[in-house]
Amino acid sequence: MTAPVVVLVGPPGAGKSTVGALLAERLGVGYRDTDADIVVTAGKPIAEIFIEDGEGHFRALEREAVRTALDTHPGVLSLGGGAIMDDGTRKLLTGLPVVFLDVELADAVKRVGLDAPRPLLAVNPRKQWRELMERRRPLYTEVARAVIATGDRPPAAVADAIVDALELRPAAEPARPAGREEQA
Numbered sequence: 001m002t003a004p005v006v007v008l009v010g011p012p013g014a015g016k017s018t019v020g021a022l023l024a025e026r027l028g029v030g031y032r033d034t035d036a037d038i039v040v041t042a043g044k045p046i047a048e049i050f051i052e053d054g055e056g057h058f059r060a061l062e063r064e065a066v067r068t069a070l071d072t073h074p075g076v077l078s079l080g081g082g083a084i085m086d087d088g089t090r091k092l093l094t095g096l097p098v099v100f101l102d103v104e105l106a107d108a109v110k111r112v113g114l115d116a117p118r119p120l121l122a123v124n125p126r127k128q129w130r131e132l133m134e135r136r137r138p139l140y141t142e143v144a145r146a147v148i149a150t151g152d153r154p155p156a157a158v159a160d161a162i163v164d165a166l167e168l169r170p171a172a173e174p175a176r177p178a179g180r181e182e183q184a
């Protein structure tokens, strides 16, 4: 198993894609998003999977997408906003460097407008988002090794905060051999 260096979780608009891509570039590793993997595997957009097959089927596809990505992707991995709702998916995350990108409703609205085709936010998105976060916040927190508030930080500062919280360094940066400082 080649586990990711960071797994990002958080609600829609938390910045998983934006921060994840930035962080991957900074660390010199690849970036992957399980939502994108599911679309490829299912051969149709997520909204269609929800409508035609239901949320339960989507969560099962998502669990398998997470399992595969955790086994094969050594870089930065973003999960779908609701992945932590599935018991099996949460179990897969045990012991991994999971970061919860936290965001308040007002900032999420500013960022994504809540008018994108998100199946679970289709009707009355503000109310849905608030209720969804009430249910999900304890689960995001449960799986997370670090919780990063993103409201008052631009994406680059969020990436910095993750690097600090998990004490990460670029993949290419060699570990300094012990005792070399004195020899220069």
Ligand SMILES: Nc1ncnc2c1ncn2[C@@H]1O[C@H](COP(=O)(O)OP(=O)(O)OP(=O)(O)O)[C@@H](O)[C@H]1O
Residues within 6 Å of the ligand: 010, 011, 012, 013, 014, 015, 016, 017, 018, 019, 080, 081, 111, 112, 150, 151, 153, 154, 155, 158
């Ligand atoms: N820390 C931040 N400060 C300000 N704007 C941000 C921040 N993080 C992300 N954004 C902006 O918010 C929008 C949504 O970000 P992004 O798509 O990365 O969120 P996401 O968590 O991946 O959402 P989704 O769950 O829908 O995939 C983008 O326009 C992005 O530029």
Ligand SMILES: O=C(O)C1=C[C@@H](O)[C@@H](O)[C@H](O)C1
Residues within 6 Å of the ligand: 011, 012, 035, 046, 079, 080, 081, 082, 083, 118, 119, 120
């Ligand atoms: O919050 C959610 O439940 C979702 C978020 C998206 O990332 C997608 O995984 C899907 O639209 C479901």
Ligand SMILES: [Mg+2]
Residues within 6 Å of the ligand: 016, 017, 018, 078
């Ligand atoms: Mg995203």
